[in-house]
Amino acid sequence: MSVRRLAPQEVQPQHFAWSAASQEKVAFWLGKYPQARRQSAVIPLLWLAQKQEGWVSEPALRAIADQLGMPYIRVYEVATFYTMFHLAPVGRHHLQVCGTTPCMLRGSEDLKALCRSRIGPAFQVSDDGLFSWEEMECLGACANAPVVAIHDYYHEDLTAESLGALMDDLAAGRNVTPGSAIGRATSAPEGGPAVLLDESLYDGHLAAPVKLPNLPEPA
């Protein structure tokens, strides 16, 4: 975690306006709340603004505040509270590298070192505009540590090599598959199950009816 600030003035655009596609989604979210409670939509709207522009700019904050009838500072508070909102432009692929204890123990330091060498310092967009990265607090996928979130998806069980390959694929515009980089099914053991291997466990004989002693007599 670090102190979060809005991007400097020279980076900020002059205006913000919803695109036609976003407008539809904005209407959907606003429709979920009564008019007097429309500020409930602040997080979805910030999220939509980020989807549209790639980041949340200062004019976007104000536009959303005006739309929801909120003081600017209240929207500013929300946007700076949640690290999922990018307050400055990011690369086309923004890597959110988890650095919390389980991921660190499983090698996230290597991932960060790779990001640093291939992209540059955190929050800095690479020269080709393709990548940027930041360290996140716990992403909540500790069983598959270390984890990197790219766009809306988790890439798990990474090593410096597999993350490097992943970035190569992204740079080349190839489709990447989210999930475990070593083929685990969700958080199942690596290389398949190691216990409860006896096939008979699953043939149904253990589920045979049991006579319970205190069942009421059938009528």
Next chain:
Amino acid sequence: MRCLDGRIRTWGRCGPGDRDGDRGMAKIIVDDVEVDVPADYTLLQACEAAGAEIPRFCYHERLSIAGNCRMCLVEVKGAPKPVASCAQQVRDQRPGPNGEPPVVVTKSDKVKAARNGVMEFLLINHPLDCPICDQGGECDLQDQAMAYGRATSRYDENKRAVEEKFMGPLVKTVMTRCIQCTRCVRFATEVAGVPELGAIGRGEDMEITTYLEAALSSELSANVVDLCPVGALTSKPYAFNARPWELKKTETVDVMDALGSAIRIDARGPEVLRALPRVNEEINEEWLSDKSRHAVDGLRRQRLDRPYLRKDGKLAAVAWPEALGAFAQRLKGDPARIGAIAGDLVEAEAMKALLDLLRGLGVANTDCRQDGAAIGTSGQRGEYLFNTSIMGLEEADAILLVGTNPRVEAPVLNARIRKSWLQGALKLVGSVGEAVDLTYPAEVLGSGPATLEELAKGKGGFMKVFMEAERPVIIVGMGALARADGAAVLKLAAEIGMKAKVVREGWNGWNVLHTAAGRVAGLDMGFVPGPGGLATAAMLAPGALDTLILLGADEVAAPASTFTVYLGSHGDAGAQSADLILPVGAYTEIAGTWTNTEGRVQQGRRAIFPKGEAREGWAVFRAVSALAGSVLPYDSLEALRARLMADAPVFGGLDYAPGAATPLDLRLVGTAGQVERTPFASPVRDFYLTNPIARASEVMAQCSALAASRAATPALVAAE
């Protein structure tokens, strides 16, 4: 809000149900003392009622409850952990197994240990810079660290550092000292009604700031300095000036607006260093407007410290005897061609002495209404008072503002209206006048007298509701009265008042909001034109008078042909055009009486002595009366006050607002006449520069410039 026990409570403490009396009481045992308290009291309030002192940082009686500092931990029997006493209500506590009252312990070892732990966490990131901190000596954290702090720190890491924030010319920030109590955020949002402060970031990186570091756009912004329990927000003009124990503290009355807020003047030697609010629930609670607080540096600049007499077209310094001689000489002229205008900040004693002096000489041309407000001559005292009283506004359910912008004319009163609106008692506010942001929703019904005519006929949706209100209030401002057609406008307002029956049994909703601290006292003593006398405008006509006495009146332009005697404290407009200048003390330098807009008579005390050769105003008139051959019958302030009370008994009731007790017949208010089409405009064009003291103040000049630049650039304020 009136609760069961008859006391008015601040908002946030009790719900709307209290008005109906369904509040209910509950018993609770605090440190073996059983107390009976309202069930919606917080544990903290119940503990205080039982005499137990609870430390706190984030909790404040007049703000909503945040519960984030954790300093107020107490032990509740049956609860597994210490609980934050500010955030739990008595009614939610579990009784004992046999229905005994809940038991709270505030002095156990567990409580002490818990608070020690909280204090240790608070101090982890708080710098140890008390020797260079302006809050030192009056700091909650410092005080409570003495009780709950460890002797040494166990923390070896670096402390966090936070960038400074800009919050305008009044509030100095050292944000590293902030303990995130959020009192300032809640004050700005709730009381001041300008939601511009907020907490950005989270966790250790949470910071208090304004949006894009704009200065607070509130007239009450400097109150956050008082609220801050640590040295994060301190007073910028007072920075590094003094330690609290060096200051001589004098409790007195504010004169920057007509509310008469309770203040404390802190002075060191001959200098006033700061003005702070005192608690007065009936007027200012514990708030103070920025002008009342920070215009005091104007008491050091532009001062008149010796008499001046114009000789050969130039003002020359003269000694008192020569100045008084010249004054007496003028007073011996034709009484019909002598006149006097009393200014806005003048104390009752000086006005009384001048009035007695002139009446003794047969002069009828006297007026205390330098703005020419058409009020105060009908003989009905209730006509020109704020009869509902400031505290009474909390019971109002509908308010009609006529030609007034209370936000700049009386910011503390405006905060009271906002409080009433937030509490839910006040449901409807209509305004005839300028469309301004009052910090609460107000329907602009129109801009001028034409709208009043409509309202007086009972037309419009607003009047329909207003006439059915249980506790309707009309507030007439000087913007409606200080006009050529003021008396006719007053009549229209009174007609609306009669239609809505604002004066009824046990309720008086007829209010005049004055802007001058000395005005009501002047009207009470009859400092208005005597029989056949001229009013302000007539006195100022060229050739009308030979001699014009301006007692602190700076907002009028005396004609060049008239010999002008100016008595005042500052070299402002009045002094520049005067032919004879007699220096008198400012409000901090005299013992004086002021009557606020409610008709509440209050006595101020002298904090420092007048500058140089300046004297108290009444003493000047007593001295000149002997030379003019009409000796005033009092030689001391006490004798003068006795005379004042004898002539106008209302001056005997100190610190008392008559409220609904003042008889008032609205039929006799105002005079029917033709009204003009011009819209109402508040007389306060620049909140920060309304009087000579404020105009001499550097701080007020900065505030004024900032407000002007904010008005020039399209505002970054939320569209609400």
